[in-house]
Amino acid sequence: MFMQPIDIFVYGWLMIAVLCAAYVAWDQFSGNPEPTVMKWGFVLITLYMGPIGLLLYIMADKEPEPGTHEAFVKPLWKQGVGSTVHCVAGDATGIILAAVVVAMIGLPMWLDLIIEYSAGFAFGLFIFQALFMRKMMGGSYMENVRKSFMPEFTSMNAMMAGMAPVMALLMMGRDMRAMWPGEPLFWAVMSIGICMGFATAYPVNIWLVSKAMKHGLMTVRDHSSSAEGHHHQDHDQGGTSSGSQHNGKKPTRAQLTAVAGFTCLMLIAGLSLPSVFVNLRLTAHQVGKLIMPPEMIMTPETSAETMRDMAAIDPRQSVYTAPPSAHGDQALQPEVVNGIKVFHLILETIRWNILNNKTVNAYAVNRQVPGPRIELEQGDHVQFIVTNKLPDSATLHWHGLIVPNEMDGATKVTQSPIAPGATYTYDYVVSQIGTYFYHSHDNPDRQQGLGLYGALIVHPSKNPENLSRLAAMKHLSDDAATAIAADSDEVKADYDYTILLQEWLNRDGLTYPAMPMEGGLPNYFTINGKAYPATDIIKLKLGSTIKIRFIGSHNNFVHPMHIHGGPFEVVARDGLTLTVGARFMADTINVAPGQRYDVVWTARKPGRWLVHCHIPHHMANNNQEQMGGGGLMMVLDVPDVNGQSLPMPPS
Numbered sequence: 001m002f003m004q005p006i007d008i009f010v011y012g013w014l015m016i017a018v019l020c021a022a023y024v025a026w027d028q029f030s031g032n033p034e035p036t037v038m039k040w041g042f043v044l045i046t047l048y049m050g051p052i053g054l055l056l057y058i059m060a061d062k063e064p065e066p067g068t069h070e071a072f073v074k075p076l077w078k079q080g081v082g083s084t085v086h087c088v089a090g091d092a093t094g095i096i097l098a099a100v101v102v103a104m105i106g107l108p109m110w111l112d113l114i115i116e117y118s119a120g121f122a123f124g125l126f127i128f129q130a131l132f133m134r135k136m137m138g139g140s141y142m143e144n145v146r147k148s149f150m151p152e153f154t155s156m157n158a159m160m161a162g163m164a165p166v167m168a169l170l171m172m173g174r175d176m177r178a179m180w181p182g183e184p185l186f187w188a189v190m191s192i193g194i195c196m197g198f199a200t201a202y203p204v205n206i207w208l209v210s211k212a213m214k215h216g217l218m219t220v221r222d223h224s225s226s227a228e229g230h231h232h233q234d235h236d237q238g239g240t241s242s243g244s245q246h247n248g249k250k251p252t253r254a255q256l257t258a259v260a261g262f263t264c265l266m267l268i269a270g271l272s273l274p275s276v277f278v279n280l281r282l283t284a285h286q287v288g289k290l291i292m293p294p295e296m297i298m299t300p301e302t303s304a305e306t307m308r309d310m311a312a313i314d315p316r317q318s319v320y321t322a323p324p325s326a327h328g329d330q331a332l333q334p335e336v337v338n339g340i341k342v343f344h345l346i347l348e349t350i351r352w353n354i355l356n357n358k359t360v361n362a363y364a365v366n367r368q369v370p371g372p373r374i375e376l377e378q379g380d381h382v383q384f385i386v387t388n389k390l391p392d393s394a395t396l397h398w399h400g401l402i403v404p405n406e407m408d409g410a411t412k413v414t415q416s417p418i419a420p421g422a423t424y425t426y427d428y429v430v431s432q433i434g435t436y437f438y439h440s441h442d443n444p445d446r447q448q449g450l451g452l453y454g455a456l457i458v459h460p461s462k463n464p465e466n467l468s469r470l471a472a473m474k475h476l477s478d479d480a481a482t483a484i485a486a487d488s489d490e491v492k493a494d495y496d497y498t499i500l501l502q503e504w505l506n507r508d509g510l511t512y513p514a515m516p517m518e519g520g521l522p523n524y525f526t527i528n529g530k531a532y533p534a535t536d537i538i539k540l541k542l543g544s545t546i547k548i549r550f551i552g553s554h555n556n557f558v559h560p561m562h563i564h565g566g567p568f569e570v571v572a573r574d575g576l577t578l579t580v581g582a583r584f585m586a587d588t589i590n591v592a593p594g595q596r597y598d599v600v601w602t603a604r605k606p607g608r609w610l611v612h613c614h615i616p617h618h619m620a621n622n623n624q625e626q627m628g629g630g631g632l633m634m635v636l637d638v639p640d641v642n643g644q645s646l647p648m649p650p651s
């Protein structure tokens with residue numbers, strides 16, 4: 001189950017509310033002496049306000065001893081509670097119904113608030129006041145509508161003034177699951193909104209009751225069962241019946257206008273103030289259910305697209321959980337069809353362990369992070385059949401390769417993005433050698449940042465078919481990059497290892513795409529999908545050489561990649577082998593997003609030699625070191641001449 005820390009309180013609150021309402025219903029209908037409409041009013045209020053509703057019921061309305069209800073409910077504050085309960089039960093029910101319908105239809109939030117107000121007012125006036133009260137008040141339905149209009153209008157204004165900003169600000173805050181009626185958080189936010197609405201409507205209701213404009217609490221006893229045989233025939237003027245007596249004079253026209261006018265101001269402020277803080281033009285269809293990263297700057301200008309780009313992956317969208325032992329960057333074997341190497345790539349949302357005890361949600365290719373390594377020979381005719389099972393459209397771009405423009409994967413520039421559920425085939429001949437990579441080029445700040453990338457490595461070829469394909473292409477270009485490579489053009493070493501860098505933002509079990517902006521900074525870093533100490537340990541023979549291909553598959557930082565134990569030779573950059581004179585020795589190389597460096601390092605001495613980024617924060621897991629580091633760090637293990645690895649230092 002998908003739980004956020006707040007959900008414990010949400011589920012707890014909703015459960016308590018149901019239990020409280022069940023108790024109030026049972027107690028009301030097993031003999032609390034009041035009108036049925038008020039019984040229902042208290043049940044609804046307790047359902048909406050949970051323990052607060054229960055508290056109000058017991059302190060203000062529940063008959064303490066048989067025959068004492070009349071006296072018990074007499075104080076004005078209790079009458080005010082009754083009047084507010086009556087108002088809120090009706091209005092809130094209308095508001096909730098409207099909120100559910102409007103969210104499902106997908107209307108913008110500002111319109112949502114207006115419709116909620118109208119529905120709440122209509123529900124309260126036409127049903128809860130005029131219809132339900134008529135039985136007790138007598139008179140025609142229309143008469144009741146007319147009489148209830150002013151008190152209902154005033155009370156509703158005051159209530160919505162409290163409820164609207166709470167709903168708008170909480171629904172459109174960080175956790176926008178609150179916008180969607182299918183999410184428990186929506187109901188919790190409704191509940192908080194109603195509590196606030198109750199608080200702002202209460203003073204107005206006290207006044208209305210004191211001025212005999214509204215009924216407070218009343219006592220109604222059943223003739224046959226009541227010990228005292230009371231039956232209160234209620235009358236039009238609120239509070240004339242026993243137990244709800246308030247002999248206030250009706251307010252003057254000036255008083256009523258002033259109060260009504262003031263509640264209008266309250267209402268206008270309550271409806272419009274949230275627009276200073278949140279974008280009320282958004283709909284639940286656009287952004288409902290999104291959870292935004294903590295500390296992201298969101299203003300009324302923040303668009304739905306911005307939010308969708310930076311939001312967490314909904315963990316419920318993950319279709320597969322990779323075992324913690326799973327490795328990314330696994331070489332993918334092609335199917336060879338008529339001399340064409342065909343690769344099947346499937347894009348999916350999965351759960352992936354970057355550490356044994358740390359799982360991220362990721363956009364993955366073939367259920368790996370990074371995606372599978374594509375090993376090719378120069379001159380290969382390749383086809384990549386890409387099936388998009390992500391919730392978003394996507395493309396793949398072949399970074400650094402000279403391909404026909406329509407195969408380049410630049411979304412909305414060279415191709416329409418591959419829609420969710422759709423398949424697209426990339427088809428080209430590989431004319432270069434060296435270290436390349438592929439990545440999503442559709443919202444890459446989100447998709448590549450969430451894991452859509454993988455290595456693509458091309459070796460020289462002696463295959464006559466490849467050579468003839470290359471010769472046929474030669475007339476198109478005499479570019480050095482596409483010249484038929486001699487074996488010697490590829491610098492070889494005893495070992496070959498590819499390092500794909502990545503940055504992650506993971507908080508409270510949610511994975512956001514890491515971005516160099518407020519709220520988007522990464523707190524985990526991986527080499528080939530794993531953070532140290534879960535990164536590979538590479539065993540090397542003393543005196544041997546290893547070619548490490550650094551790939552800047554990450555999105556944000558320049559990582560100064562450093563190797564302990566002596567300098568390496570930089571032999572290729574961005575896929576292009578450096579000429580002998582251009583190669584150079586270094587012990588740190590800055591790997592920026594998109595760059596590739598091939599370096600050859602010699603195992604000069606036995607030991608455990610580190611490869612790591614030299615920004616120490618990137619050598620930590622959520623700012624914490626484990627076993628001497630974290631994140632962008634791995635070990636080259638060079639045993640001594642006897643084949644013995646160095647002993648670990650005592651801890």
Ligand SMILES: [Cu+2]
Nearest residue numbers: 559613615618
């Ligand atoms: Cu770094």
